[in-house]
Amino acid sequence: MARRKDGVETRDRILAVAREVFAEKGYHEATVEDxxxxxxxxxxxxxxxxxxxxxxxxxxxxxxxxxxxxxxxPEGGLGPDAPAEDRLRGTIHSLVGKLADxxxxxxxxxxxxxxxxxxxxxxxxxxxxxxRPMQExxxxxxxxxxxxxxxxxxxxxxxxxxxxxxIAIGIRLFSGKVPPHVRFDAPTDQLVKTLTDHIARFxxxxxxxxxxxxxxxxxxxxxxxxxxxxxxxxxxxxxDRA
Amino acid sequence: MARRKDGVETRDRILAVAREVFAEKGYHEATVEDxxxxxxxxxxxxxxxxxxxxxxxxxxxxxxxxxxxxxxxPEGGLGPDAPAEDRLRGTIHSLVGKLADxxxxxxxxxxxxxxxxxxxxxxxxxxxxxxRPMQExxxxxxxxxxxxxxxxxxxxxxxxxxxxxxIAIGIRLFSGKVPPHVRFDAPTDQLVKTLTDHIARFxxxxxxxxxxxxxxxxxxxxxxxxxxxxxxxxxxxxxDRA
DNA sequence: GCGCATTTCAAATGTACTTTTGAAACAGGC
DNA sequence: GCCTGTTTCAAAAGTACATTTGAAATGCGC
Numbered sequence: 001m002a003r004r005k006d007g008v009e010t011r012d013r014i015l016a017v018a019r020e021v022f023a024e025k026g027y028h029e030a031t032v033e034d035x036x037x038x039x040x041x042x043x044x045x046x047x048x049x050x051x052x053x054x055x056x057x058x059x060x061x062x063x064x065x066x067x068x069x070x071x072x073x074p075e076g077g078l079g080p081d082a083p084a085e086d087r088l089r090g091t092i093h094s095l096v097g098k099l100a101d102x103x104x105x106x107x108x109x110x111x112x113x114x115x116x117x118x119x120x121x122x123x124x125x126x127x128x129x130x131x132r133p134m135q136e137x138x139x140x141x142x143x144x145x146x147x148x149x150x151x152x153x154x155x156x157x158x159x160x161x162x163x164x165x166x167i168a169i170g171i172r173l174f175s176g177k178v179p180p181h182v183r184f185d186a187p188t189d190q191l192v193k194t195l196t197d198h199i200a201r202f203x204x205x206x207x208x209x210x211x212x213x214x215x216x217x218x219x220x221x222x223x224x225x226x227x228x229x230x231x232x233x234x235x236x237x238x239x240d241r242a
Numbered sequence: 243m244a245r246r247k248d249g250v251e252t253r254d255r256i257l258a259v260a261r262e263v264f265a266e267k268g269y270h271e272a273t274v275e276d277x278x279x280x281x282x283x284x285x286x287x288x289x290x291x292x293x294x295x296x297x298x299x300x301x302x303x304x305x306x307x308x309x310x311x312x313x314x315x316p317e318g319g320l321g322p323d324a325p326a327e328d329r330l331r332g333t334i335h336s337l338v339g340k341l342a343d344x345x346x347x348x349x350x351x352x353x354x355x356x357x358x359x360x361x362x363x364x365x366x367x368x369x370x371x372x373x374r375p376m377q378e379x380x381x382x383x384x385x386x387x388x389x390x391x392x393x394x395x396x397x398x399x400x401x402x403x404x405x406x407x408x409i410a411i412g413i414r415l416f417s418g419k420v421p422p423h424v425r426f427d428a429p430t431d432q433l434v435k436t437l438t439d440h441i442a443r444f445x446x447x448x449x450x451x452x453x454x455x456x457x458x459x460x461x462x463x464x465x466x467x468x469x470x471x472x473x474x475x476x477x478x479x480x481x482d483r484a
Numbered sequence: 485g486c487g488c489a490t491t492t493c494a495a496a497t498g499t500a501c502t503t504t505t506g507a508a509a510c511a512g513g514c
Numbered sequence: 515g516c517c518t519g520t521t522t523c524a525a526a527a528g529t530a531c532a533t534t535t536g537a538a539a540t541g542c543g544c
Contacts, residue, residue, distance in 0.1 A: 041493095045491090048491075165402075
């Protein structure tokens with residue numbers, strides 16, 4: 001078994017570069033040639049070390065997924081008996097971290113986002129491992145925070161609001177356009193904290209309002225009656241068009 | 243000038259099919275062959291009628307963009323003197339509509355989302371026409387709603403929260419996985435209304451809270467001091483890990 | 485130093501596409 | 515009914531890839 005050390009070395013180098021390239025361009029637009037040249041190795045290396053581009057991609061995904069989950073465990077690693085607000089914050093932090101942290105976990109979030117938009121079927125099971133539990137945790141959490149009167153639809157909508165604020169960070173962050181006035185180029189930890197703080201606070205207010213609506217107004221079918229306690233009627237504007 | 247009617251007809255047919263295919267698969271994964279066969283025309287038709295795949299794509303985009311803006315005008319078509327809450331709701335409605343409405347505007351939102359994730363540079367100017375004004379309007383709106391003490395960062399973060407809740411709808415909606423308990427297969431108008439109602443209510447609460455924080459606690463640099471009026475200290479959990 | 489399994493490499497092959505081409509089908513003007 | 519510019523078509527050419535191949539390099543046990 002000669003030169004094995006060298007072999008592993010270039011294998012790892014390719015893996016690292018490939019993660020970057022896949023994150024940047026997506027599976028289809030990334031080319032083996034690009035990956036190999038950036039990794040300073042021959043074009044045949046992918047085939048030799050991984051069998052094919054697909055298998056390389058799957059391996060990249062597995063690693064990124066594991067590392068991201070280790071660096072940002074779901075619900076921030078809190079147990080089910082921690083206060084709901086803490087767990088909400090932990091979940092937000094975990095999502096934002098995965099998507100905004102480039103250095104520590106190297107683009108894992110970008111891969112996830114790309115998979116969501118453009119499923120490759122290479123890794124159906126990994127996605128299920130990643131997304132379904134998250135969805136279920138979020139459902140339980142919202143149910144708990146909204147109280148016993150909440151409808152399934154309300155639970156789902158609130159969970160959606162929270163998750164969407166987090167995942168769309170990725171779009172914003174990766175689309176190249178750096179938006180003004182939030183230091184998206186700040187040190188990762190600080191950026192993640194800023195975003196987590198904001199989303200947690202913003203979302204808690206939304207959840208609290210929804211809970212108050214539920215407790216005040218009973219719980220009619222959501223789309224039948226508009227908001228119970230609003231100052232101005234907004235519906236008129238869109239009554240027919242929407 | 244013979245057969246011109248037929249020419250326009252197949253041109254339009256290709257345009258319609260192409261929009262669908264591009265929305266479904268993205269620019270690179272969509273193939274001319276697929277488009278032409280679905281449009282029941284020859285593979286050379288794209289080249290003949292549009293010059294190239296790229297130009298076809300650009301034309302598809304222009305049309306989709308115009309139709310979407312007509313069906314769901316920014317801020318719901320309200321003037322700058324309408325109440326801020328109404329304009330917020332209008333903006334949300336416009337975004338959600340563009341992304342969730344399949345029938346009326348045929349996947350325009352999906353195209354937009356794909357461009358955001360995977361810019362093609364085919365249509366840089368069109369994107370600027372679409373995105374920059376939206377961002378600016380949202381900035382003004384948030385500034386107004388948060389009051390004079392709001393920092394640029396707070397303005398930007400709140401705007402982000404609103405927009406992200408809307409655009410991530412698209413990801414959810416197009417990734418195929420229909421989530422439970424929100425009737426994503428409901429008639430479009432009803433779906434758009436349900437989502438708009440929820441996001442508007444949820445976001446108003448978040449904005450109001452932020453405004454109260456600003457008015458209560460002065461306005462320190464956002465990342466220096468955590469939330470002023472929270473019951474439990476949440477920061478400890480993540481103090482070192484990020 | 486020799487043989488051997490492992491790793492690299494440049495070139496060749498294979499494949500999925502986009503675009504071109506030149507001929508055929510076509511609709512109206514005359 | 516024929517001529518003319520327009521549209522369709524099947525096949526060919528061109529292009530950008532991923533993958534394979536067979537030979538050359540490389541380190542290690544002996």
